[in-house]
Amino acid sequence: MKHLFIALAFILLALGRPAQAQESIFFIVDISGSMTALLPNIGRSIREQSDSPLLQAASLGLISFAGCGKEHVHYLVPLAKNNAQAIKDGTNKLIAYGGTDII
Numbered sequence: 385m386k387h388l389f390i391a392l393a394f395i396l397l398a399l400g401r402p403a404q405a406q407e408s409i410f411f412i413v414d415i416s417g418s419m420t421a422l423l424p425n426i427g428r429s430i431r432e433q434s435d436s437p438l439l440q441a442a443s444l445g446l447i448s449f450a451g452c453g454k455e456h457v458h459y460l461v462p463l464a465k466n467n468a469q470a471i472k473d474g475t476n477k478l479i480a481y482g483g484t485d486i487i
Contacts, residue, residue, distance in 0.1 A: 408443040408463055411471065413478055417446045420480040427475035434471040441465075446474040450481055 396397040411430050415423065434444060445463035450456050461467060 407441070408437065408445070410445045410447050410463065412447045412449070414450070415478055415480050416450045423478050423480055427478050429459050430475050431472045434468040439468075444468065444471050446471055447476060 393434070411434075413423075413426055413430075415418075418432045419426070434440065443463050443465050444461070444467055445459070446456045446461035448460055458477075460477050464470070
């Protein structure tokens with residue numbers, strides 16, 4: 385479940401076609417305490433994929449969450465075109481904390 389974002393964020397890569405101008409992709413990352421050991425690899429993967437030629441035409445954004453409720457969701461990089469560098473910079477803010485409450 386925690387790696388679900390990879391499947392969602394990189395679906396265009398699986399299809400093997402360039403993103404169309406109207407496509408938008410949010411990288412959504414769980415930064416709860418249980419993700420501490422995985423976040424460096426997740427950040428590296430996002431940085432690599434943000435440079436992918438297949439995503440050049442897409443708008444990209446970065447969201448993190450560490451619990452349920454809007455107070456635990458952080459829009460680190462707003463959805464925009466040509467913002468691969470902002471995505472890379474945003475991955476530096478992926479620091480694990482707290483827990484993911486299950487209601």
